Amino acid sequence: MKPQNTNEPAAPEEQTEFLEMEQTKAVRHWKVVLYNDEDHTYDYVVDLLVAVCGMAKEQAFRCAVEVDMTGRTTVFYGNKEECSLRSGKINTWGADHRLLRSRGSMNSCVEPS
Amino acid sequence: MRCPSDLALLSSRQLLELIDATPPELLPILVRFLKESRGGVRLFEKLMGDHEEDNRELVDRFFNRYYELVSEPGAAEENPLLAYMDPAMFHDLALIQSREAFFKRQSIAHINEFLAVHMNLPPSFEAGEQEQAWEYFFHELLKL
Numbered sequence: 001m002k003p004q005n006t007n008e009p010a011a012p013e014e015q016t017e018f019l020e021m022e023q024t025k026a027v028r029h030w031k032v033v034l035y036n037d038e039d040h041t042y043d044y045v046v047d048l049l050v051a052v053c054g055m056a057k058e059q060a061f062r063c064a065v066e067v068d069m070t071g072r073t074t075v076f077y078g079n080k081e082e083c084s085l086r087s088g089k090i091n092t093w094g095a096d097h098r099l100l101r102s103r104g105s106m107n108s109c110v111e112p113s
Numbered sequence: 114m115r116c117p118s119d120l121a122l123l124s125s126r127q128l129l130e131l132i133d134a135t136p137p138e139l140l141p142i143l144v145r146f147l148k149e150s151r152g153g154v155r156l157f158e159k160l161m162g163d164h165e166e167d168n169r170e171l172v173d174r175f176f177n178r179y180y181e182l183v184s185e186p187g188a189a190e191e192n193p194l195l196a197y198m199d200p201a202m203f204h205d206l207a208l209i210q211s212r213e214a215f216f217k218r219q220s221i222a223h224i225n226e227f228l229a230v231h232m233n234l235p236p237s238f239e240a241g242e243q244e245q246a247w248e249y250f251f252h253e254l255l256k257l
Contacts, residue, residue, distance in 0.1 A: 042183050061180045062161075069147065070154045094214025097197040098185070103211040 030083040031113040032076040034090060036067045040106050044096040048106070049075055052089045075108070083110040121152035125159040129171035132160075140182055194219055194227035203231075203254055216250070217243040 032053070034045075042064045049060035053076045066073040076086045087108045096102035123131065135143050147156060160175065162168025194216065202208055216224070221238050224246045228235035232253055238246040 042180075043185055046184070058176065058180075061184075062176055065144075065160070065176070065179070066157050069152075069157050069160075092214065094218075095211040097193070097212055097215045100202075100208070103208070105214075 028077045028079075029113050030078060030080045030110055031074045032083050032087045032090070032108050033111055034063070034067055034073050034075045035107045035109075036071045037106060039099060039102040039104070040096045041098050042068070043098060044102075045106070048090060048093050052086055052093070077113055080110065118150045118152075120147055121150045121156055123159070125161075125163040125165070125168060126171075128159050129162060129168055129175060132175050133171055137178065137182060140179060144179065192219075192223045192226055194223055195230060198227070200231055203257060206254065209251070209254060213247060213251075216247050219243070221246070 034049075042061065045064035045067065046057055046060040049055045049063055050057060053060075055063070055075075063073045063075055075090075076083060078086075087110050090108040091105050093105045095104055120128065132140070132143060147160075150156065152159070158164075160172070162172040198209075198212060198216070219227075221240050221242060224243065225235075225237050228238075228246065228250060232250070235253075236249065238249075
């Protein structure tokens with residue numbers, strides 16, 4: 001094991017790696033949280049997450065089950081602007097055409113990750 | 114087990130094996146019991162196999178089976194507007210208005226087909242004219 005010496009300058013490749021990690025953390029510092037309600041079907045959630053968050057259907061369905069069972073699910077990670085854009089689309093996606101009682105969109109919000 | 118909350122006492126593996134042995138017709142009932150058990154996040158983690166590689170096959174099988182059971186059969190060739198916006202709804206303007214986003218997401222071919230079926234001599238809209246088509250449709254409903 002290499003002895004730890006904080007005074008020793010990091011190798012260039014280590015510095016690059018560290019910077020990349022920090023940049024990644026900054027980029028994925030926010031998340032979109034989707035909240036459950038009883039006016040939208042699993043199919044609606046799957047269609048929504050495929051279209052808005054770019055998920056595969058299988059992943060979107062797992063999120064649909066999670067939001068149904070736990071009340072909330074994280075559907076997107078990214079920077080604040082990307083998250084706000086997706087959350088805005090979710091909140092204006094409209095009612096679930098499969099359910100007569102459905103009259104509006106689901107709710108989501110952007111939170112620090 | 115005496116009540117739904119007892120399901121939350123099972124380990125992830127036990128729960129997934131129970132689900133795996135459940136016939137398809139009873140699976141939605143079992144999932145409803147799970148929901149009613151109020152196990153919340155911890156219960157969902159168990160359904161995800163506690164992220165153990167050994168449980169992955171059972172997890173995938175559960176989600177695939179459940180998805181097939183609860184999703185509507187695919188009707189890719191069907192026009193969603195014709196399937197879901199029945200003329201019986203047309204008198205309920207609040208309901209129709211709540212379908213605006215759904216209407217505007219459809220292809221212009223589907224919109225033109227829908228208007229041709231339900232409106233008297235509607236204009237034919239071009240690609241990208243979803244907004245104009247919606248305005249036309251809603252304006253026509255106001256005349257009814």
